[in-house]
Amino acid sequence: MRRHLFLVAGIACGIAAAVACSSGAKEQLSEDGTDGGDDSSVILGPDNKPVPSGPAGSGLATGLPCDVQAVIENRCIACHDGKTAGAPKMLVYADLLQPSKADPAKSLAVLSVERMKSTTSPMPPPPAVGPDADEIATFEDWVKAGTPKNPMSCTEAPPTGDGGTPDSGTLPDAGPDAMAGCASGQTWKLGNQKSPLMHPGLACNACHSVMGGPNLSIAGTVYKALHDVNDCNGAAPPPTIIVTITDAKGKVVNATVNAAGNFDVPRQNGAQRLTAPYSAKLSDGVKTRAMVGKVTSGDCNSCHTTAGINGAPGRILVP
Ligand code: HEC
Ligand code: HEC
Ligand code: HEC
Incomplete structure (x- = not known):
């Protein structure tokens, strides 16, 4: 697409x-x-x-x-x-x-x-x-304000520096772990039944903006394998993994990864709202893993798909 x-x-x-x-x-x-x-x-x-x-x-x-x-x-x-x-x-x-x-x-x-x-x-x-x-x-x-054009990008150039490889499909680093699978062996089977554990791996906001469900500022799934398929449960605790989002104004929010590997930050109004672009970092208390670039989309799984699109390497991995 x-x-x-x-x-x-x-x-x-x-x-x-x-x-x-x-x-x-x-x-x-x-x-x-x-x-x-x-x-x-x-x-x-x-x-x-x-x-x-x-x-x-x-x-x-x-x-x-x-x-x-x-x-x-x-x-x-x-x-x-x-x-x-x-x-x-x-x-x-x-x-x-x-x-x-x-x-x-x-x-x-x-x-x-x-x-x-x-x-x-x-x-x-x-x-x-x-x-x-x-x-x-x-x-x-x-x-x-007269719908002015923003002359500046909200984010840095993608790491490749050439416009990236949107929807790249195949990965330069594709090794044995490039096989699509489900490391946890557990899958979500309850369709659109509302739950913070629902549809791990799928783009949460893309569906919620069409079918209902909460308006989330940030949402996604953390996995133990780079190419796990949709509806495959991600990294359940222990260890507890915290996703830290820092917004454009330096506001920091933490979301805890749940039993399905999902995390979300509900949208807030006023002084509590997050201002794009965001940076993201994961921590298990000992190790960390951070995204180098910033993003304006809070729908993390929209890029971190099974194969990864828009330059993303695949799933968001545990630290
Ligand atoms: C579930 C799908 C869906 C979503 C999500 C959605 N739209 Fe729409 N939108 C449509 C469809 C279909 C139409 C054409 C029919 C109509 O006007 O209702 C439309 C029409 C419009 C129009 C009028 C277009 C015209 O030429 O007259 C505007 C403006 C618009 N949408 C803005 C938005 C904005 C802003 C958002 C997000 C905040 C949004 N839409 C989200 C489906 C969607
Ligand atoms: C294919 C569509 C779809 C996808 C994908 C999806 N959801 Fe939902 N979600 C829904 C719908 C529909 C509801 C509301 C159902 C209702 O009100 O009965 C909902 C409700 C929720 C709720 C509210 C739970 C409650 O108790 O009120 C949460 C939290 C939620 N979703 C989180 C997520 C997260 C996190 C993801 C991504 C990992 C996600 N959803 C992906 C369709 C989806
Ligand atoms: C527009 C696409 C896009 C969206 C949306 C996106 N990412 Fe990323 N992500 C990337 C790209 C591209 C990379 C690789 C380059 C980099 O690290 O900046 C990446 C890398 C990462 C990494 C580091 C991967 C590694 O193995 O070192 C983490 C962690 C991460 N993203 C978390 C997130 C979180 C959390 C969200 C939601 C707030 C998110 N991403 C949303 C494109 C995206």
Whole structure:
């Protein structure tokens, strides 16, 4: 899925290469705030060097403000990925500036605020729980500011430095442990029965934003093997594993890995909310394992799939 989207972005960049993809090209916004639908212009990383851009969820730069990107990644892209009938694509900055179908005088960004607030046709639609006040405010503040493009990436360039290998499938380090399996030998068999132990390995927010379930800021699964399959239970205690998330403002939250290997941080409003991007670190009290890069998506399993996509090596492993 993401490979396809990434290739589309890549092709767009190829066509526009002479103009916008050459290094050093500067973003020119027209008066109405649009950039002519070109979503491939250069975005700078934290070190002020150009970074590759790509769709929300890929870990690449989208041109969206980081907190807007985070809301879209946790709550909207399960449907607005360009593959769901009727739901317009909302993966990069230029997408959000497209005129809406329902009211072409308004951009998708403007209509997003209205639909998130709507009581009659809310986004995300039921049975998903409605957006939090902070999520609406995040969009609304951006719209009120004139939907400016974020010229900076929310994250560093992927470790490969070449745009990464979204949806890579095969791993450079694939050894005997590259075999898909289930190290714990225990699987989740209760379908969508609500539980913190449910569906280990699957992308929690992607499903919750469609089928219901709590609005989680951060959620995922920790495993003992790199390529365990979906619904395979992960690393149960002992030892107790703590996932530590540090947000963009330095706020730190800890989540404890449960008997299914799952962990989650429920979404909070106001001063308690987490601000994207996040860094993540695991500890068993003795050893630690940390993600080098930062992410705006709190849906950890969306990259840490069985094979690993968007440059992730596979599952999140115990320290
Ligand atoms: C379960 C799938 C699903 C999720 C999740 C979802 N949407 Fe939608 N959305 C749709 C579908 C289908 C439509 C088209 C039908 C309609 O307008 O209701 C739509 C329409 C819209 C429209 C109007 C588009 C137009 O051209 O008129 C906006 C704006 C929108 N969604 C924003 C959002 C935002 C923002 C989120 C996340 C906070 C979100 N959606 C989450 C399925 C979804
Ligand atoms: C395929 C869909 C799907 C996936 C994947 C999924 N969930 Fe859920 N989850 C649901 C639904 C649906 C509910 C609400 C069910 C209800 O209210 O009866 C829910 C509810 C929950 C609840 C609320 C429990 C309670 O007692 O109120 C928690 C916690 C939860 N999920 C955690 C997770 C975590 C963590 C993951 C990822 C490791 C995950 N879920 C993956 C569908 C899913
Ligand atoms: C956008 C994709 C993406 C998302 C979402 C993501 N990761 Fe990662 N993760 C990566 C990539 C790429 C790497 C390898 C490079 C690195 O460490 O930054 C990685 C590496 C890691 C590692 C280190 C692996 C090792 O063996 O050293 C940990 C731990 C980790 N991630 C935890 C998490 C947690 C916890 C979350 C949820 C908050 C998360 N990741 C969400 C892409 C992602």
